[in-house]
Amino acid sequence: MTTTELHGFLHGLPGVDQVGAEERAARLASRSIKMSAKAEAIDLAISMVDLTTLEGADTAGKVRALCAKAVHPDPSDPSVPKVAAVCVYPDMVDVAVGALRGTGVGVASVATAFPSGRAPLEAKLADTRAAVAAGASEIDMVIDRGAFLSGDYGTVFEQIVAVKDACGDAHLKVILETGELATLDNVRRASWLAMRAGADFIKTSTGKISPAATLPVTLVMLEAVRDYRAATGRQVGVKPAGGIRTTKDAIKYLVLVNETAGPDWLTPDWFRLGASSVLNDLLMQRRKLSTGVYSGPDYFTLD
Amino acid sequence: MTVFEYAPAPESRSVVDIRGSYGLFIDGEFTDGHGEPFKTINPADESVLADIACADEADVDRAVKAARAAYERVWGAMPGAERGKYLYRIARIIQERSRELAVLESIDNGKPIRESRDVDVPLVAAWFFYYAGWADKLGHAGFGPDPRPVGVAGQVIPWNFPLLMLAWKIAPALACGNTVVLKPAETTPLTALLFADICRQADLPPGVVNIITGAGDTGRALVAHPGIDKVAFTGSTDVGRQIARTLAGTSKKLTLELGGKAANIVYADAALDQAVEGIVNGIFFNQGHVCCAGSRLLVQESVAEEVLERLKARMATLRVGDPLDKNTDIGAINSAAQLDKIRELSAAGEAEGADRWSPPCRLPDRGFWFAPTLFTGVAQSHRIAREEIFGPVLSVLTFRTPEEAVTKANNTPYGLSAGIWTEKGSQILWTAQHLRAGVVWANTFNKFDPASPFGGYKESGYGREGGRHGLEAYLNV
Numbered sequence: 001m002t003t004t005e006l007h008g009f010l011h012g013l014p015g016v017d018q019v020g021a022e023e024r025a026a027r028l029a030s031r032s033i034k035m036s037a038k039a040e041a042i043d044l045a046i047s048m049v050d051l052t053t054l055e056g057a058d059t060a061g062k063v064r065a066l067c068a069k070a071v072h073p074d075p076s077d078p079s080v081p082k083v084a085a086v087c088v089y090p091d092m093v094d095v096a097v098g099a100l101r102g103t104g105v106g107v108a109s110v111a112t113a114f115p116s117g118r119a120p121l122e123a124k125l126a127d128t129r130a131a132v133a134a135g136a137s138e139i140d141m142v143i144d145r146g147a148f149l150s151g152d153y154g155t156v157f158e159q160i161v162a163v164k165d166a167c168g169d170a171h172l173k174v175i176l177e178t179g180e181l182a183t184l185d186n187v188r189r190a191s192w193l194a195m196r197a198g199a200d201f202i203k204t205s206t207g208k209i210s211p212a213a214t215l216p217v218t219l220v221m222l223e224a225v226r227d228y229r230a231a232t233g234r235q236v237g238v239k240p241a242g243g244i245r246t247t248k249d250a251i252k253y254l255v256l257v258n259e260t261a262g263p264d265w266l267t268p269d270w271f272r273l274g275a276s277s278v279l280n281d282l283l284m285q286r287r288k289l290s291t292g293v294y295s296g297p298d299y300f301t302l303d
Numbered sequence: 304m305t306v307f308e309y310a311p312a313p314e315s316r317s318v319v320d321i322r323g324s325y326g327l328f329i330d331g332e333f334t335d336g337h338g339e340p341f342k343t344i345n346p347a348d349e350s351v352l353a354d355i356a357c358a359d360e361a362d363v364d365r366a367v368k369a370a371r372a373a374y375e376r377v378w379g380a381m382p383g384a385e386r387g388k389y390l391y392r393i394a395r396i397i398q399e400r401s402r403e404l405a406v407l408e409s410i411d412n413g414k415p416i417r418e419s420r421d422v423d424v425p426l427v428a429a430w431f432f433y434y435a436g437w438a439d440k441l442g443h444a445g446f447g448p449d450p451r452p453v454g455v456a457g458q459v460i461p462w463n464f465p466l467l468m469l470a471w472k473i474a475p476a477l478a479c480g481n482t483v484v485l486k487p488a489e490t491t492p493l494t495a496l497l498f499a500d501i502c503r504q505a506d507l508p509p510g511v512v513n514i515i516t517g518a519g520d521t522g523r524a525l526v527a528h529p530g531i532d533k534v535a536f537t538g539s540t541d542v543g544r545q546i547a548r549t550l551a552g553t554s555k556k557l558t559l560e561l562g563g564k565a566a567n568i569v570y571a572d573a574a575l576d577q578a579v580e581g582i583v584n585g586i587f588f589n590q591g592h593v594c595c596a597g598s599r600l601l602v603q604e605s606v607a608e609e610v611l612e613r614l615k616a617r618m619a620t621l622r623v624g625d626p627l628d629k630n631t632d633i634g635a636i637n638s639a640a641q642l643d644k645i646r647e648l649s650a651a652g653e654a655e656g657a658d659r660w661s662p663p664c665r666l667p668d669r670g671f672w673f674a675p676t677l678f679t680g681v682a683q684s685h686r687i688a689r690e691e692i693f694g695p696v697l698s699v700l701t702f703r704t705p706e707e708a709v710t711k712a713n714n715t716p717y718g719l720s721a722g723i724w725t726e727k728g729s730q731i732l733w734t735a736q737h738l739r740a741g742v743v744w745a746n747t748f749n750k751f752d753p754a755s756p757f758g759g760y761k762e763s764g765y766g767r768e769g770g771r772h773g774l775e776a777y778l779n780v
Contacts, residue, residue: 032309034311
């Protein structure tokens with residue numbers, strides 16, 4: 001699609017009133033999820049985690065440790081579900097694939113010159129192809145925020161289409177980096193742009209920019225996937241990433257999904273939590289629910 | 304994959320201590336009433352909460368005399384800064400006892416704890432804090448260098464926001480140096496009586512605040528009492544008319560805050576998701592028991608279908624049930640009488656040809672309940688477009704042009720509030736200028752702040768409550 005066509009479409013979407021969206025998100029965050037609902041929510045949240053390490057200092061050893069944790073989050077309790085996927089840089093994909101073979105845990109790789117996306121398209125596509133060739137089942141790409149903010153929607157669209165093509169069978173998650181898009185109107189437009197270009201998932205953030213995922217931003221993205229399915233019949237997933245640290249945070253996101261996009265999205269196929277530290281808090285709260293007492297942090301593994 | 308259901312999350316009742324019976328609070332003491340006592344019930348399960356004393360004419364007379372004596376001996380002459388200290392103290396005690404007040408309000412009224420906890424009680428404290436600040440600054444309020452109080456105020460309040468309406472009445476009256484006799488509604492007296500206890504805890508001089516309970520007869524005796532200098536009433540337009548007749552030809556000052564049938568105008572360029580939230584908040588907040596509720600949705604025809612689709616989907620997520628459950632969005636209807644009225648008007652809507660819709664929703668077996676309801680295909684001439692239903696019932700009408708929206712919005716005997724939803728600033732200003740309503744919200748609804756005046760046009764009453772304007776009713780100006 002051309003920039004002009006996209007401009008007409010994206011700027012014709014209903015606006016987002018920031019005050020109203022923040023109020024709605026805050027109200028949903030005040031839901032009280034207790035007892036059986038909490039237990040269910042914790043297991044659901046664990047199964048939706050994309051356990052992530054995206055550091056310059058990552059090593060094969062670090063990635064293998066994370067993979068072990070992904071399969072058995074709590075080694076002392078086999079009833080804990082495994083996480084959805086492990087998320088690494090492209091050059092670590094083969095390590096993760098080796099460690100996770102046969103476990104059912106996916107391997108996601110960031111690509112396209114993550115996190116800034118400031119590289120020639122050819123480099124982004126090569127990055128993507130390398131990750132897919134190494135066995136990644138999911139690709140987390142970043143959009144060109146510079147092009148988006150300058151109104152060059154056509155470039156953003158074409159790059160997503162090209163990366164989607166390079167993904168082959170791998171699922172494409174499109175990172176909007178909402179912290180750089182700044183307004184909720186932009187979040188809604190970027191969501192629709194990514195979905196129309198073929199995104200399987202839309203994701204809030206790289207985790208390298210503050211603010212990362214927030215409830216109002218995720219609310220707007222959930223409204224977008226809901227409306228997109230109503231309009232086209234195709235369902236797109238949502239992944240908030242970054243800044244989700246506690247069980248309370250995770251449950252707030254699940255409530256948001258439940259009451260905005262609806263229960264159809266309450267599975268790891270359609271909703272993910274991009275996080276790492278939240279997993280131990282989920283495990284700690286899970287054990288507290290089943291035993292009645294809190295275990296110290298040393299009873300949960302640090303990887 | 305199972306869909307996660309929210310487990311019950313009830314707020315504990317253990318913070319409140321409801322006594323078996325309550326007397327009248329006169330001259331700083333709880334005393335017996337001489338009318339026939341009545342019962343207040345929990346509308347969520349119809350259980351009896353307490354026996355409430357009923358004030359007869361002699362009791363009203365005692366209360367007015369106590370208020371007069373307190374006005375003349377203590378309160379009227381007290382420096383504003385000293386009065387302010389008492390009001391600040393009351394505000395702080397309200398904050399300290401906020402959970403107790405919120406739980407009691409939800410039990411007696413039926414409103415969800417989320418609202419009594421997050422809206423009613425914080426606003427009650429805010430009102431006392433706000434008017435405490437005015438107490439020693441009345442000379443700067445624009446009513447002359449040293450405006451004097453009126454004297455004794457007789458105040459009659461409704462059951463929809465029992466404690467908040469009490470605060471709207473008592474805080475400005477006391478700040479200005481008046482003493483009060485207040486009658487809460489007969490179905491919701493408990494938080495007012497708890498407030499009486501707070502007055503004692505704050506060491507408020509006896510007689511400054513008197514709370515008398517009873518039904519219509521008690522209210523009539525209060526407003527007709529010759530010892531009253533000022534009457535403030537919030538409630539139905541019918542009763543407001545009776546009071547105006549009673550007071551005609553007397554020297555008593557009067558403010559009336561009566562019914563409404565507010566238009567909530569949604570233009571095609573509105574932020575639709577937030578507009579839908581605003582529509583829901585406008586009519587389903589407090590079960591629709593709100594005089595300024597956005598009970599008439601006026602939606603531009605070009606987006607009507609889309610708005611209705613989103614609205615219905617949103618209504619399906621509303622959680623109706625136990626008012627004390629922290630996840631409840633819509634609680635119980637306050638009384639059997641009110642439930643009958645809502646049912647009667649809804650039946651009239653169907654009979655007149657409007658289409659009725661409610662989301663699937665299971666209502667409890669006991670208590671007074673009404674599912675959130677939407678009427679489409681409503682014409683201006685239908686009763687549900689003209690009469691105040693005071694329940695969770697929304698009438699949807701459409702318009703084609705801004706002129707038509709304003710014409711339809713103003714085509715009502717009421718004029719309390721209105722809402723405007725558009726992303727276009729100039730459209731907001733144009734519409735607000737042409738609406739005959741006391742409060743106009745833009746891109747929000749049912750927002751209250753003690754600094755903002757509130758009141759109606761036409762049959763919605765006269766006088767303003769809140770803000771600097773709210774002082775005028777309690778000053779001799």
